[in-house]
Amino acid sequence: xxxxxxxxVVFLFVLGFAVTNLVLAHLLxxxxxxxxxxxxxxCGIDPVGSAHQRFSVRFYLVAMMFILFDIEAVFLLPWAVIxxxxxxKLSRPFVYAEMMVFLIVLLVGYIYVWKKGxxxxxxx
Amino acid sequence: MQFSNLNLDYFSILPEIITALAGVILMLxxxxxxxxxxxxxxxxxxxxxxxxxxxxxxxxxxxSYTASFAGMIVNDHLRLYFALVIVxxxxxxxxxxSQFLDDEALPPGEFYALMMxxxxxxxxxxxxGDLVMVFLGLETSSIATYVMAGYxxxxxxxxxxxxxxxxxxxxxxxxxxxxxALTYGATGTTNIEGIRQILIAGKVIYPQMLLVGVAMMLVGxxxxxxxxxxxxxxxxxxxxxPTLVTAILATGPKVAVFAAFLRVFAEGLGTPTAxxxxxxxxxxxxxxxxxxxxxxxxxxxxxxxxxxxxKRMLAYSSIAHGGYTLIGFLTTEYAPVGFYMLTYALMSxxxxxxxxxxxREGDAKTEISDYAGIGFExxxxxxxxxxxxxxxxxxxxxxxxxxxxxxFKSAWVSxxxxxxxxxxxxxxxxxxxxxYLYPIVVMFFRPPVSDFTKPRLSPxxxxxxxxxxxxxxxxxxFPNGALKVLQQKTPGAQxxxxxx
Numbered sequence: 001x002x003x004x005x006x007x008x009v010v011f012l013f014v015l016g017f018a019v020t021n022l023v024l025a026h027l028l029x030x031x032x033x034x035x036x037x038x039x040x041x042x043c044g045i046d047p048v049g050s051a052h053q054r055f056s057v058r059f060y061l062v063a064m065m066f067i068l069f070d071i072e073a074v075f076l077l078p079w080a081v082i083x084x085x086x087x088x089k090l091s092r093p094f095v096y097a098e099m100m101v102f103l104i105v106l107l108v109g110y111i112y113v114w115k116k117g118x119x120x121x122x123x124x
Numbered sequence: 125m126q127f128s129n130l131n132l133d134y135f136s137i138l139p140e141i142i143t144a145l146a147g148v149i150l151m152l153x154x155x156x157x158x159x160x161x162x163x164x165x166x167x168x169x170x171x172x173x174x175x176x177x178x179x180x181x182x183x184x185x186x187x188s189y190t191a192s193f194a195g196m197i198v199n200d201h202l203r204l205y206f207a208l209v210i211v212x213x214x215x216x217x218x219x220x221x222s223q224f225l226d227d228e229a230l231p232p233g234e235f236y237a238l239m240m241x242x243x244x245x246x247x248x249x250x251x252x253g254d255l256v257m258v259f260l261g262l263e264t265s266s267i268a269t270y271v272m273a274g275y276x277x278x279x280x281x282x283x284x285x286x287x288x289x290x291x292x293x294x295x296x297x298x299x300x301x302x303x304x305a306l307t308y309g310a311t312g313t314t315n316i317e318g319i320r321q322i323l324i325a326g327k328v329i330y331p332q333m334l335l336v337g338v339a340m341m342l343v344g345x346x347x348x349x350x351x352x353x354x355x356x357x358x359x360x361x362x363x364x365x366p367t368l369v370t371a372i373l374a375t376g377p378k379v380a381v382f383a384a385f386l387r388v389f390a391e392g393l394g395t396p397t398a399x400x401x402x403x404x405x406x407x408x409x410x411x412x413x414x415x416x417x418x419x420x421x422x423x424x425x426x427x428x429x430x431x432x433x434x435k436r437m438l439a440y441s442s443i444a445h446g447g448y449t450l451i452g453f454l455t456t457e458y459a460p461v462g463f464y465m466l467t468y469a470l471m472s473x474x475x476x477x478x479x480x481x482x483x484r485e486g487d488a489k490t491e492i493s494d495y496a497g498i499g500f501e502x503x504x505x506x507x508x509x510x511x512x513x514x515x516x517x518x519x520x521x522x523x524x525x526x527x528x529x530x531x532f533k534s535a536w537v538s539x540x541x542x543x544x545x546x547x548x549x550x551x552x553x554x555x556x557x558x559x560y561l562y563p564i565v566v567m568f569f570r571p572p573v574s575d576f577t578k579p580r581l582s583p584x585x586x587x588x589x590x591x592x593x594x595x596x597x598x599x600x601x602f603p604n605g606a607l608k609v610l611q612q613k614t615p616g617a618q619x620x621x622x623x624x
Binding site: 090111 | 148
């Protein structure tokens with residue numbers, strides 16, 4: 001179980017970071033409550049009213065793009081951490097090329113959504 | 125895991141590489157020029173599929189049980205044969221696609237890209253030597269086909285079909301994945317050959333867990349090949365999806381799932397002489413499969429009798445054909461299943477292609493009564509449809525007869541205690557003749573419908589139709605060539621792939 005200690009430390013750190021920020025904001029920040037600020041937080045949508053409404057498909061596109069790049073980061077980070085030790089077991093160009101293949105695939109996807117106009121926010 | 129034993133062999137995954145790359149390029153063609161896409165995409169995907177076909181044939185002399193990529197990819201004859209059938213299905217579907225997309229005025233680019241990605245997934249399933257790879261291939265092909273089922277975006281029925289397919293497909297994938305996880309927990313490996321070795325050595329860690337895991341995998345595969353009692357999604361999905369997509373759904377993925385099914389069950393768990401749980405598990409799954417096959421055929425055929433819509437009828441008929449194919453598992457060899465899948469794919473693609481051509485925009489005319497009296501109006505469509513129907517019913521000289529005969533005969537010889545299944549299958553074939561003959565009767569012997577206009581046939585569709593007709597007749601009359609290919613034995617003994 002000893003090897004899991006760093007993970008526990010990370011959890012404690014994350015918890016401490018979040019709590020500290022909230023407490024500091026509460027203590028140091030100025031409190032000027034407006035109507036909008038007191039509303040339940042709903043990502044900018046009016047929280048009262050019918051839930052059966054159409055909303056833009058763009059929400060999903062943004063979510064998908066987010067996941068795409070999120071996964072990129074999730075893969076890149078461990079790869080960067082073990083790059084050196086992995087290069088000793090396998091050849092260095094191979095370890096490098098494998099990640100580049102992944103990045104190129106992502107890049108092609110990026111070009112595709114760009115050309116398809118996903119980033120043109122104000123188009124009808 | 126030892127890195128020195130990864131055994132990276134890029135040549136052995138050349139077919140998958142070609143189709144995946146082609147898919148990406150097709151996506152970009154569509155993104156940069158929609159206009160060029162309409163002309164260029166079908167040509168390019170045909171070219172890519174023919175290249176894939178060539179690469180599979182080039183891989184043939186290298187067939188062996190030695191797994192590459194740390195046991196993920198197996199390049200034996202089972203893989204090569206099924207890959208060949210999958211790519212052939214892809215080529216026929218691509219030939220049919222351009223007319224379908226033009227007639228329905230649908231955006232062309234993504235369709236070909238999706239088809240390429242689906243083919244990649246199917247090829248991965250055929251070459252998988254590891255449960256993880258099976259699942260990866262299954263999802264790759266499924267996600268592409270979920271989208272294709274709803275390709276007619278403004279049509280409510282297509283939306284329904286796509287959503288149903290997606291929900292039930294993911295549900296079944298969860299079953300499969302959970303089964304794989306339990307199997308991994310019970311044996312300590314996800315490698316299919318590794319599982320077999322552990323069963324033979326009698327070193328299963330948790331036998332009960334393995335039983336549950338295998339049962340769940342059986343459910344997962346059962347869903348994907350649409351055999352009863354896991355077939356409920358099939359008729360709705362097949363009816364709602366554009367007919368060409370139905371043709372693809374009913375052939376390519378089914379062939380691929382059967383390949384993976386064979387790999388996992390007939391090869392990995394096909395251990396009748398193993399000690400303790402090994403033999404028990406074999407007994408269990410073979411009996412469960414026999415019951416599934418019997419229910420599948422009987423249910424599919426009897427419900428098909430009541431159908432008045434051509435696509436629904438073919439959907440139930442495909443459930444029945446799934447049942448016939450499962451009988452081939454009794455032999456624990458891949459040849460009967462492989463040959464049946466080849467014949468089934470050819471006649472099914474052909475039949476759906478004709479339904480597609482007769483259906484008009486938005487699949488308006490798919491009731492069997494819409495075919496009244498068209499027999500001599502469009503002989504170039506009605507006679508082929510009659511051939512495919514007779515072939516599906518299993519009337520000799522058509523390929524369907526040879527497929528059925530081969531499956532039934534090998535099952536009869538190899539497993540004497542399950543002969544009742546073959547008898548059930550033969551009774552079922554007789555029942556099925558009624559509903560396969562019904563469209564023929566309507567086409568040739570009913571007074572013609574007044575508003576019938578001859579459909580337009582593009583040269584590519586005609587070529588696709590010709591391939592399926594010639595294939596159906598050829599494999600019915602001269603099955604020896606295909607059977608010889610199927611009975612090739614991969615050289616060398618099966619080896620444990622490198623793991624840990």
